Amino acid sequence: MFSRKHLLGLDGVAQEEIISILDTARSFREVLERPIKRLPTLQGKTVVNLFYEPSTRTRISFELAEKRLSADIVNFSASASSVKKGETLIDTVRNIEAMKIDMVVVRHSSPGAAHLLARVLNAHIINAGDGGHEHPTQALLDMFTIREKKGRLDQLTVALVGDISHSRVAMSNIYGLRTMGARVLVCGPSTLIPRHIEWLGVEVYHNIDEIIEQVDVMNILRLQLERQRRGLFPSLREYHNYFGITRERLERATRPILIMHPGPMNRGVEISSDVADSEHSVILEQVTNGLAVRMAILYLLAGGKSEIH
Amino acid sequence: MFSRKHLLGLDGVAQEEIISILDTARSFREVLERPIKRLPTLQGKTVVNLFYEPSTRTRISFELAEKRLSADIVNFSASASSVKKGETLIDTVRNIEAMKIDMVVVRHSSPGAAHLLARVLNAHIINAGDGGHEHPTQALLDMFTIREKKGRLDQLTVALVGDISHSRVAMSNIYGLRTMGARVLVCGPSTLIPRHIEWLGVEVYHNIDEIIEQVDVMNILRLQLERQRRGLFPSLREYHNYFGITRERLERATRPILIMHPGPMNRGVEISSDVADSEHSVILEQVTNGLAVRMAILYLLAGGKSEIH
Amino acid sequence: MFSRKHLLGLDGVAQEEIISILDTARSFREVLERPIKRLPTLQGKTVVNLFYEPSTRTRISFELAEKRLSADIVNFSASASSVKKGETLIDTVRNIEAMKIDMVVVRHSSPGAAHLLARVLNAHIINAGDGGHEHPTQALLDMFTIREKKGRLDQLTVALVGDISHSRVAMSNIYGLRTMGARVLVCGPSTLIPRHIEWLGVEVYHNIDEIIEQVDVMNILRLQLERQRRGLFPSLREYHNYFGITRERLERATRPILIMHPGPMNRGVEISSDVADSEHSVILEQVTNGLAVRMAILYLLAGGKSEIH
Numbered sequence: 001m002f003s004r005k006h007l008l009g010l011d012g013v014a015q016e017e018i019i020s021i022l023d024t025a026r027s028f029r030e031v032l033e034r035p036i037k038r039l040p041t042l043q044g045k046t047v048v049n050l051f052y053e054p055s056t057r058t059r060i061s062f063e064l065a066e067k068r069l070s071a072d073i074v075n076f077s078a079s080a081s082s083v084k085k086g087e088t089l090i091d092t093v094r095n096i097e098a099m100k101i102d103m104v105v106v107r108h109s110s111p112g113a114a115h116l117l118a119r120v121l122n123a124h125i126i127n128a129g130d131g132g133h134e135h136p137t138q139a140l141l142d143m144f145t146i147r148e149k150k151g152r153l154d155q156l157t158v159a160l161v162g163d164i165s166h167s168r169v170a171m172s173n174i175y176g177l178r179t180m181g182a183r184v185l186v187c188g189p190s191t192l193i194p195r196h197i198e199w200l201g202v203e204v205y206h207n208i209d210e211i212i213e214q215v216d217v218m219n220i221l222r223l224q225l226e227r228q229r230r231g232l233f234p235s236l237r238e239y240h241n242y243f244g245i246t247r248e249r250l251e252r253a254t255r256p257i258l259i260m261h262p263g264p265m266n267r268g269v270e271i272s273s274d275v276a277d278s279e280h281s282v283i284l285e286q287v288t289n290g291l292a293v294r295m296a297i298l299y300l301l302a303g304g305k306s307e308i309h
Numbered sequence: 310m311f312s313r314k315h316l317l318g319l320d321g322v323a324q325e326e327i328i329s330i331l332d333t334a335r336s337f338r339e340v341l342e343r344p345i346k347r348l349p350t351l352q353g354k355t356v357v358n359l360f361y362e363p364s365t366r367t368r369i370s371f372e373l374a375e376k377r378l379s380a381d382i383v384n385f386s387a388s389a390s391s392v393k394k395g396e397t398l399i400d401t402v403r404n405i406e407a408m409k410i411d412m413v414v415v416r417h418s419s420p421g422a423a424h425l426l427a428r429v430l431n432a433h434i435i436n437a438g439d440g441g442h443e444h445p446t447q448a449l450l451d452m453f454t455i456r457e458k459k460g461r462l463d464q465l466t467v468a469l470v471g472d473i474s475h476s477r478v479a480m481s482n483i484y485g486l487r488t489m490g491a492r493v494l495v496c497g498p499s500t501l502i503p504r505h506i507e508w509l510g511v512e513v514y515h516n517i518d519e520i521i522e523q524v525d526v527m528n529i530l531r532l533q534l535e536r537q538r539r540g541l542f543p544s545l546r547e548y549h550n551y552f553g554i555t556r557e558r559l560e561r562a563t564r565p566i567l568i569m570h571p572g573p574m575n576r577g578v579e580i581s582s583d584v585a586d587s588e589h590s591v592i593l594e595q596v597t598n599g600l601a602v603r604m605a606i607l608y609l610l611a612g613g614k615s616e617i618h
Numbered sequence: 619m620f621s622r623k624h625l626l627g628l629d630g631v632a633q634e635e636i637i638s639i640l641d642t643a644r645s646f647r648e649v650l651e652r653p654i655k656r657l658p659t660l661q662g663k664t665v666v667n668l669f670y671e672p673s674t675r676t677r678i679s680f681e682l683a684e685k686r687l688s689a690d691i692v693n694f695s696a697s698a699s700s701v702k703k704g705e706t707l708i709d710t711v712r713n714i715e716a717m718k719i720d721m722v723v724v725r726h727s728s729p730g731a732a733h734l735l736a737r738v739l740n741a742h743i744i745n746a747g748d749g750g751h752e753h754p755t756q757a758l759l760d761m762f763t764i765r766e767k768k769g770r771l772d773q774l775t776v777a778l779v780g781d782i783s784h785s786r787v788a789m790s791n792i793y794g795l796r797t798m799g800a801r802v803l804v805c806g807p808s809t810l811i812p813r814h815i816e817w818l819g820v821e822v823y824h825n826i827d828e829i830i831e832q833v834d835v836m837n838i839l840r841l842q843l844e845r846q847r848r849g850l851f852p853s854l855r856e857y858h859n860y861f862g863i864t865r866e867r868l869e870r871a872t873r874p875i876l877i878m879h880p881g882p883m884n885r886g887v888e889i890s891s892d893v894a895d896s897e898h899s900v901i902l903e904q905v906t907n908g909l910a911v912r913m914a915i916l917y918l919l920a921g922g923k924s925e926i927h
Contacts, residue, residue, distance in 0.1 A: 032718045036662030038690070044345030046373065057713055060692055064664065064717050067690045072347065072376045074369055088576070095366055095572060098596035099373050100341045263713060267706070287716035353654030355682065381656065381685045383678055397885070404675055404881060407905035408682050409650045 002300045006118045006125040009134035010175040018180060022144050024304075025289070025296035029144075031068070032292060041299055042071035046101040050093070051128070052078040052108040057263060057287065058128050058138075062105050065294035074101070089113065090120055097121050103301065106130070124301045132166050137297060138262055139172030141290040143180065145282050146217055148289070149258055154181030159211050160202075162221035162243060162270050163192040163232075169262050170221060174200050187211050188243060191232045208243050212253045219260040220245050223270045236269050246272040256280050263287070311609045315427045315434040318443035319484040327489060331453050333613075334598070334605035338453075340377075341601060350608055351380035355410040359402065360437070361387040361417040366572060366596065367437050367447075371414050374603035383410070398422065399429055406430050412610065415439075433610045441475050446606060447571055448481030450599040452489065454591050455526055457598070458567055463490030468520050469511075471530035471552060471579050472501040472541075478571050479530060483509050496520050497552060500541045517552050521562045528569040529554050532579045545578050555581040565589050572596070620918045624736045624743040627752035628793040636798060640762050642914035642922075643907070647762075649686070650910060659917055660689035664719040668711065669746070670696040670726040675881055675905065676746050676756075680723050683912035692719070707731065708738055715739050721919065724748070742919040750784050755915060756880055757790030759908040761798065763900050764835055766907070767876055772799030777829050778820075780839035780861060780888050781810040781850075787880050788839060792818050805829050806839075806861060809850045826861050827870065835876040838863050841888045854887050864890040874898050881905070 002020040010018070031037055047066045051059055054077075066073050076096070093104065103124040106114050111133035118125045129135040147153050158177055164170045164186045177184050178201045186193060187205040198204055205211050223239060233239045250257060259271075259281040267273045276283060311329040319327070340346055356375045360368055363386075375382050385405070402413065413430065415423050416437040423436035423443075438444040456462050467486055473479045473495045486493050487510045495502060496514040507513055514520050532548060542548045559566060568580075568590040576582045585592060620638040628636070649655055665684045669677055672695075684691050694714070711722065721742040724732050729751035736743040747753040765771050776795055782788045782804045795802050796819045804811060805823040816822055823829050841857060851857045868875060877889075877899040885891045894901060 037664070037718065038662040044347045046346070046376070056694065056710070060694065060714065061717060063692060064690070064719075067664075067692075072373070074373060074376075076365065076369065091572075091574060091576075092365070094593055095596050096369065098593040099370060099600050100346065100597060101373075263709070265709060267709075284712055284716040287713050288718060291717050353656040355655070355685070381682070383681060383685075385674065385678065400881070400883060400885075401674070403902055404905050405678065407902040408679060408909050409655065409906060410682075 005301070006114070007136055007297055007301065008114045008118055008125065008127045010136045010139055010172045010179070011134065013136075013176070013179065015179050015181075018140070018143070018176060021140055021293070021296050021300065022147060024300060025140070025144050025292045026148075028295040028299070029289065029292035031295075032288065037068050038070060039068060040070050041304060042066065042069040042302060044072070045103070045302065046072045046074065046099075047103045047105065047298070048074045048076060048096050048101050048123075050076050050096070050104055050106045052106075052113070053129070055107055055128070057290075058107065061287070061290045062126075062128060062294055065291055065298055068291075069295060069298055071103075071298070089116070093117055093121055097123055103298070126297060126301065129168055132168055132171070134172045134175075135168040136172045136176075137290070137294055138169050139176045140297070141286055141293040142169075142173055142219060142260060142262070143176050144289045144293050145260065145286050146258065149282060150216060153177065156216045157183040157185065157214055158217040158219060159185040159187055159205075159215045160219050160221060161187045161208065161245065163223055163227065164188055164197065164221070165192045165194050166224060166227070167221050173219060174202055178202070185211050185215065189233055189239075192227070208245070208249065209252065212249060212257070215257055216255075217258040217260060218245060219262070220271050222262060222264065223266055225266065225269075240269055244268075244270060244272060245275050247274045247278070250275060250280075258282060260286060314610070315423070316445055316606055316610065317423045317427055317434065317436045319445045319448055319481045319488070320443065322445075322485070322488065324488050324490075327449070327452065327485060330449055330602070330605055330609065331456060333609060334449070334453050334601045335457075337604040337608070338598065338601035340604075341597065346377050347379060348377060349379050350613060351375065351378040351611055353381070354412070354611065355381045355383065355408075356412045356414065356607070357383045357385060357405050357410050357432075359385045359405070359413055359415045361415075361422070362438070364416055364437070366599075367416065370596070370599045371435075371437060371603055374600055374607055377600075378604060378607055380412075380607070398425070402426055402430060406432055412607070435606060435610065438477055441477050441480070443481045443484075444477040445481045445485075446599065446603055447478050448485045449606070450595055450602040451478075451482055451528060451569060451571070452485050453598045453602050454569065454595050455567065458591060459525060462486065465525045466492040466494065466523055467526040467528060468494040468496055468524045469528050469530060470496045470517065470554065472532055472536065473497055473506065473530070474501045474503050475533060475536065476530050482528060483511055487511070494520055494524065498542055498548075501536070517554070517558065518561065521558060521566070524566055525564075526567040526569065527554060528571070529580050531571065531573065532575055534575065534578075549578055553577075553579060553581060554584050556583045556587070559584065559589075567591060569595060623919070624732070625754055625915055625919065626732045626736055626743065626745045628754045628757055628790045628797070629752065631754075631794070631797065633797050633799075636758070636761070636794060639758055639911070639914055639918065640765060642918060643758070643762050643911045646913040646917070647907065647910035649913075650906065655686050656688060657686060658688050659922060660684065660687040660920055662690070663721070663920065664690045664692065664717075665721045665723065665916070666692045666694060666714050666719050666741075668694045668714070668722055668724045670724075670731070671747070673725055673746070675908075676725065679905070679908045680744075680746060680912055683909055683916055686909075687913060687916055689721075689916070707734070711735055711739060715741055721916070744915060744919065747786055750786050750789070752790045752793075753786040754790045754794075755908065755912055756787045757794045758915070759904055759911040760787075760791055760837060760878060760880070761794050762907045762911050763878065763904050764876065767900060768834060771795065774834045775801040775803065775832055776835040776837060777803040777805055777823075777833045778837050778839060779805050779826065779863065781841055781845065782806055782815065782839070783810045783812050784842060784845070785839050791837060792820055796820070803829050803833065807851055807857075810845070826863070826867065830867060830871045830875070833875055834873075835878060836863060837878040837880075838889050840880065840882065841884055843884065843887075858887055862886075862888055862890060863893050865892045865896070868893065868898075876900060878904060
């Protein structure tokens with residue numbers, strides 16, 4: 001059962017709530033294989049996509065999910081906005097809400113932006129990424145993908161590899177996977193792993209080869225290349241040598257490892273092209289599943305109890 | 310009865326036409342309170358939103374109004390446009406019209422842009438702001454809001470406060486309110502009030518405290534902060550001291566004053582936060598009413614005589 | 619009969635395929651004269667408009683064509699995209715396709731971009747312009763317009779005037795018109811005509827006055843003003859003197875010449891205003907026909923065999 005008003009993060013979301021979302025998403029995943037993919041769920045409802053950070057895949061994924069549920073959609077991106085005119089975020093969203101909208105999908109560079117909106121607005125809020133804090137729909141689609149492929153989430157070992165410090169994807173995955181009973185490892189250079197991260201119930205590794213034999217799943221995070229300028233890693237080549245996931249590295253594993261990446265990939269940096277395109281990679285399935293998960297969230301927040309058929 | 314082909318401004322629009330728009334808007338205002346807000350009025354019709362100036366709230370308000378009437382929508386903003394390629398405005402819109410569109414909502418920095426389009430196109434034209442000239446839908450939503458709150462427009466005293474010189478909102482309000490029989494005061498520094506504005510039937514004041522006791526409504530205009538550089542007022546602090554609407558100032562009034570602002574607000578400049586958020590402020594209601602008024606305009610221009618139910 | 623999966627160009631497209639497209643477009647051209655222009659053809663199908671180059675008219679024309687066929691639409695333009703994040707074109711479109719979309723309309727500065735997408739994606743691909751290579755829907759709408767006006771395409775002489783070297787419009791027109799049996803002349807300064815273009819079955823002229831008496835149709839190409847900086851022509855005035863189509867020039871013709879331009883026009887450069895607005899100009903009809911042709915392409919690629927009624 002999922003009866004929240006908002007989806008702000010996975011921190012504190014219970015196991016049965018996550019299961020409810022993933023089960024609902026499975027129904028929508030089947031809808032996506034049909035020739036006609038449109039359902040009337042959100043007909044006459046208005047969803048505002050409020051993107052204060054540039055985004056392609058998350059924005060398009062939400063937009064498509066909303067369209068397939070027949071919502072009316074308003075897109076609002078920072079560049080075309082009152083932001084330049086110095087209006088506060090709260091005034092902007094209060095104004096948008098005054099237009100009698102039903103849901104807001106928000107991406108913002110400030111941690112807590114979605115929580116702020118949830119406090120001041122009556123609309124349903126979905127966090128599509130708030131600074132380095134959470135990106136719950138990404139973690140849900142990651143978990144959905146793992147569960148479809150492995151049949152379960154508990155008793156699995158999942159490694160999050162790369163830049164943990166700046167990754168809202170990592171944070172939401174840690175919350176969700178731990179709640180679901182998975183063992184979670186994080187692996188990356190010490191400059192890119194937050195201190196005390198083990199307090200969240202994860203194990204910390206700095207040597208990728210040490211974890212290869214332990215893991216069922218590797219979720220390889222995007223390396224923000226601009227971190228290099230700040231001295232957080234010496235060079236792309238060196239990063240690739242130490243942490244890049246390559247076919248040679250994976251061959252040391254005794255069993256197949258599910259390869260995931262939230263995209264967009266830096267091929268040849270955090271992941272080699274042959275791994276990205278290998279038979280164990282589910283990177284494109286993650287994208288498809290993302291659509292199903294977002295349809296499920298929209299459906300559940302709108303109070304969806306009707307049959308999905 | 311409203312049987313115009315275009316809405317270019319309120320100059321010359323008769324009292325019974327304005328009443329017809331406001332009455333129609335009231336029906337749509339009720340529609341906005343329903344769970345399902347979509348009507349089939351403009352099904353199969355195409356509306357082009359042609360925005361040559363950046364805009365958030367007006368653009369989104371029109372877009373939502375169009376969606377709720379089931380129009381097909383094409384958004385055209387200057388940045389993504391042929392403007393860069395040096396094509397004339399007329400060639401651009403003739404091209405757009407050749408695609409068999411039905412209505413154009415236009416915002417442009419040049420006064421008269423909407424009139425120009427009305428002369429060369431067969432489509433219905435709605436002026437969403439043309440330079441410092443007119444912004445009729447804003448004035449209509451302001452009048453709608455006053456009428457809902459005060460029950461009438463005649464025998465009221467309405468003050469427009471701030472930068473009158475550069476305000477198309479002020480111009481359209483003056484035309485509309487005078488037509489409806491309201492007494493209209495304008496109040497601001499002499500550098501921001503056009504000479505001979507009293508020829509339009511308004512009274513000019515330069516001291517805000519002189520008008521506090523006379524007015525039923527204050528429509529507080531946004532101060533364009535860039536005017537300061539041009540020496541039109543000395544500093545934001547000084548502007549606030551002389552013309553900012555604060556709780557202290559309003560307490561001198563013997564009766565409650567309806568507080569309006571077309572947004573986006575500069576809190577602490579032309580209006581203090583406590584006034585903006587006070588029980589007499591209808592600033593967010595203006596936004597909701599704007600949607601209803603724009604639905605009414607679209608409906609009436611499309612020849613709407615059918616029941617709104 | 620047209621049973622291709624993609625429309626990548628007109629090179630190699632057979633006469634009967636072109637006729638099939640033009641005939642289908644004629645049915646849609648009639649639909650455009652109706653008050654309600656929406657058909658359910660693409661209901662529940664998703665079309666992605668992937669524009670890596672700025673475009674107004676082509677993008678809006680496709681978007682309107684898609685809306686009128688009731689498609690769900692996702693707009694993706696380079697500026698708001700992962701392009702900045704360094705993702706490859708293939709990764710971007712594979713991701714978009716993973717969202718279970720049905721068609722991609724692509725414009726890109728690289729020749730062959732549409733072909734590349736057709737190789738890696740399962741979706742239907744429509745080339746909306748790839749570098750200097752092809753722009754097949756423009757040529758189809760040009761041919762549609764000629765055929766409607768002249769009743770045929772064979773046994774006509776069509777001149778393409780101006781910058782042939784950088785024109786995908788010219789290339790697609792040459793392929794299509796030659797296939798349909800028209801005689802094709804190209805005319806422009808030698809710096810703007812590719813060497814060996816006559817290998818494509820066209821005749822090359824450098825003196826506009828020499829061809830005036832021979833042609834039934836003039837398709838006047840847009841002069842990219844930035845070519846001047848690269849020394850490809852001396853000045854706009856000189857270009858206009860030698861190649862600009864003016865009323866005086868046309869008066870030397872013994873029969874009326876159909877005047878076409880793909881837009882946006884540089885009035886007073888490649889075409890004078892009186893010619894652009896003359897009774898022989900079908901420039902705005904080209905735009906309307908473009909919509910019908912694009913609806914036909916979308917319809918046929920989607921496997922359309924149903925009645926258009």
